[in-house]
Amino acid sequence: MDVEALRTFVAVAETGQFQIAADELGISQQAVSKRIATLERHVKVTLLVRTSRGSRLNLDGQLFLPHAKKVLAAFEEAEQAVRPGSRPLRVDVLNRRIAPAQAVYQFYRSHPEMSLDAVTLNNENAAQAAQAVLEGTVDASFRALPVDQVPAGISAERLLDAPLELLVGPGHPLANAPWARPADLAGHRIWIPGIRPGTEWAEFYQALSEAFGLSIDALGPNFGDEALMDALADSASLATLVGSGDRYLWPQTHDLRRIPLREPTPVYTHVLLSRAGDQHPVLSALRDHLRTSGPRTPDDVWVPDWINR
Amino acid sequence: MDVEALRTFVAVAETGQFQIAADELGISQQAVSKRIATLERHVKVTLLVRTSRGSRLNLDGQLFLPHAKKVLAAFEEAEQAVRPGSRPLRVDVLNRRIAPAQAVYQFYRSHPEMSLDAVTLNNENAAQAAQAVLEGTVDASFRALPVDQVPAGISAERLLDAPLELLVGPGHPLANAPWARPADLAGHRIWIPGIRPGTEWAEFYQALSEAFGLSIDALGPNFGDEALMDALADSASLATLVGSGDRYLWPQTHDLRRIPLREPTPVYTHVLLSRAGDQHPVLSALRDHLRTSGPRTPDDVWVPDWINR
């Protein structure tokens, strides 16, 4: 039993003629006749009185009409409920402080009519995030992932590059440098707490340290951002790396300095994972936004080789 | 878009597996897969997460499920609304005093669970009544009509024979006769007011008067049953004809007598007209009732030749 049959019945009931209903529906008068006949056969009751001047509802047709309309309305609502864009886009931004969250927030500020939810899923790695995307827990997730290693059913695009900056306290030797080379950091202690092994972050810093001979303490307990800031402010040798788009509170609470890195600029690349075929309009708008108004990446960049730049 | 697709989706959502849903619906797993795929293509959104241990709803599926159920419920109600038997059977009994109304009333008393409405449509003739049946104004109508002159789309069955009786006042020559022959009535005045030309009643009395040489005043103004009863009670020559099943109030108000007619017994035959294919269960029950428990008709009867007995 097709809803088209009900739609046809309602059209005939309202127009009083098969031909006019057929024109409205864009089919032939004979097709309308067939549909009505099939519907009547299905409910085992005639619904219309055919005259030579058109058709009108008989008793059963009058009883049936409001129900038919109700079914159509319910059907309409059902379609509406899952129409791409009817619910907010759910984006996994990993962490509300870092570049992806900031980028999404900026997107939202410039497109306030776009409804979206920024969530933090705390997935261990890109594969888990991809799983979450496939399962529909979120519509999209920012991850560092080689675009050629995307699982089936996932579409991915590198949309956000975060150049790294050195974050140091006022007593650090590079505290007043306008910029620094990654190679300048050899010998310095760089502490990045809370990076768990098996994540892309760990792999990224592993590759970075190998590429420039850095000593990165990527592991160790994470006592929170505050503890890190305190340690940086008090130390003349400790430093950490942050994305240029990351947002922390240190300017207000600690006298910390961001030292841009150049020649080359290490860049953490975010790929936006989404379900292939996801039609959510906010998703495409977000992609467009990131593609055009994303932060400009310097020419001379370093990325891990597994990113397949 | 088929409601079967929604039914399939709900089945999968509730069972968690295509195969079990397929068994419930009596189709193959592959057919379920196709239906779901078509549904998802139609709403342009995936609804299920497929795993190797079954399928479960994703976010959109969870949003869609209650709407799908609502559509199915509305659809169910729509079918219910016109299911044969869901509304009372409407029977045109012509006039609440005469035999058809009495027969229907008797049927209703012995089957109180059968819901029916007895209505009086006041159609001029059998053709108009057939029209009303075809248009669904009523489900059935009692009429005197040759069964071979039934319009297309109408099914007809002779289900109620009303033997005629003479109704006279106490001063009438036949007032104390146990019965009378139609031929005995020749010369007597018989008055049947309110019969309009063009009706089957008029044709019937016309044929009756010709067959037995009666003088029937079938025409004339109808001042109501009371006026007729008064006239009969006061007159030694006036008589009228009534069906044996007709119900009047004269026993209480006038001293009138019913004189059965025999050799032969004039019989007014009622054919029950109904729409061919009308599935109303009360209609078939009524037919059965009339076929079996209808009043027994004497052997020696007279009917107009156009009844094609």
Add this chain to the structure above:
DNA sequence: CTACTTCCACAACGAACAGTTGTGTCCGGT
């Protein structure tokens, strides 16, 4: 009264669809 128009139904035919069976792929458990 006849001819014409209007409206719906029937018939024949082709395309599309939904079902079937058989097979493949992916994934998790042993």
Add this chain to the structure above:
DNA sequence: ACCGGACACAACTGTTCGTTGTGGAAGTAG
């Protein structure tokens, strides 16, 4: 590594739904 379960894909087939062409019934105009 293998096996079994669960879903998807492919090929085929019968049904269905649409089309065009035509017919019949009933009203309408000349």
